[in-house]
Amino acid sequence: MSKFKKKKGGESPAINTSSLPDIVFMLLFFFMVATKMRDSEMKVRTKLPQATEVEKLEKKSRLYYIFVGPPLDDRNGTASRIQLGDDFADLDMIQPYIISINSKKNPDEIKYMTTSLKADVTVKMGMISDIKQELREVNALKLSYTAAKALDED
Amino acid sequence: MARSGRGIPEINAGSMADIAFLLLVFFLVTTTMDIPTGLQVTLPPITDVPPPDTKQRKRNVLEVLVNANDQLLVEGELMRIEKLKDKTIQHLTNEGKDPNLAVSSTDAIVSLKNDRGTSYDMYVRVYNELSAAYSEVRDEYSIRKFGVPLDKLRSEDQAKEVTDKYPKKLSEAEPVNVGGN
Numbered sequence: 073m074s075k076f077k078k079k080k081g082g083e084s085p086a087i088n089t090s091s092l093p094d095i096v097f098m099l100l101f102f103f104m105v106a107t108k109m110r111d112s113e114m115k116v117r118t119k120l121p122q123a124t125e126v127e128k129l130e131k132k133s134r135l136y137y138i139f140v141g142p143p144l145d146d147r148n149g150t151a152s153r154i155q156l157g158d159d160f161a162d163l164d165m166i167q168p169y170i171i172s173i174n175s176k177k178n179p180d181e182i183k184y185m186t187t188s189l190k191a192d193v194t195v196k197m198g199m200i201s202d203i204k205q206e207l208r209e210v211n212a213l214k215l216s217y218t219a220a221k222a223l224d225e226d
Numbered sequence: 227m228a229r230s231g232r233g234i235p236e237i238n239a240g241s242m243a244d245i246a247f248l249l250l251v252f253f254l255v256t257t258t259m260d261i262p263t264g265l266q267v268t269l270p271p272i273t274d275v276p277p278p279d280t281k282q283r284k285r286n287v288l289e290v291l292v293n294a295n296d297q298l299l300v301e302g303e304l305m306r307i308e309k310l311k312d313k314t315i316q317h318l319t320n321e322g323k324d325p326n327l328a329v330s331s332t333d334a335i336v337s338l339k340n341d342r343g344t345s346y347d348m349y350v351r352v353y354n355e356l357s358a359a360y361s362e363v364r365d366e367y368s369i370r371k372f373g374v375p376l377d378k379l380r381s382e383d384q385a386k387e388v389t390d391k392y393p394k395k396l397s398e399a400e401p402v403n404v405g406g407n
């Protein structure tokens with residue numbers, strides 16, 4: 073009368089998979105948190121220029137985005153236009169846009185705010201200069217010409 | 227009545243993993259973890275006070291001009307963009323040797339002027355070459371002096387010495403409209 077009876081049938085027991093959902097959920101939550109959905113729908117084409125001297129932008133929450141490029145939809149014309157947030161904008165809307173973002177921010181944070189200028193390669197410098205002038209007037213002096221990292225030639 | 231007295235049967239959780247995998251794959255695909263990168267510049271603030279009229283000696287200023295046809299003119303000479311970096315480095319490290327280039331590295335100024343019709347692509351490329359020239363001379367100096375490139379320097383003082391030796395005096399003029407739009 074042994075207490076520890078040998079199990080009958082020598083097949084290997086099935087692997088317990090009951091913790092599999094937990095593991096998968098853990099991964100799932102990681103990606104859910106890490107995911108940032110594209111917050112503004114692109115209405116202009118921005119084929120970025122390439123540069124070797126690019127630096128990483130620190131925090132996405134500390135960025136103003138300005139997109140410049142030819143509209144994706146031909147019905148909006150073919151000349152380069154500015155996009156702020158989700159909509160087309162004119163040059164004189166840049167200042168109110170930045171002020172409205174600043175008003176939601178902590179005053180200490182404003183000096184760290186950087187403008188991420190995503191402009192298409194075909195945009196003319198006249199437009200970029202006008203935007204730069206607007207940014208200077210609203211005292212948003214940190215600017216980043218968003219560019220893709222090019223491979224070093226040397 | 228084989229199963230009587232057993233209470234509610236257990237819910238089969240076997241498909242839970244499948245559902246979770248499905249969601250997982252969705253988020254895997256939609257996740258973009260690329261950090262935006264760009265050329266960082268600091269714009270000059272607008273002041274009512276006109277800038278001090280520094281009579282820069284012409285030799286201290288490297289004039290870089292880009293016209294509406296994306297042609298590069300350096301010190302009045304047409305130049306290919308591949309040569310711009312070397313020319314800038316030559317200017318910055320001249321230390322008075324060449325009478326047409328800067329007297330010293332601290333006096334050296336690069337003046338970038340472009341047309342309103344210049345393409346953004348060309349502008350970024352030119353700007354990139356100029357930045358590359360600055361970072362190269364700074365790194366070179368830093369390695370010569372401290373043995374490591376600028377971004378690997380441990381102390382603030384050393385980094386400051388390098389950046390003071392080669393200050394980034396890159397002035398940008400308001401774009402002119404010469405070649406039409």
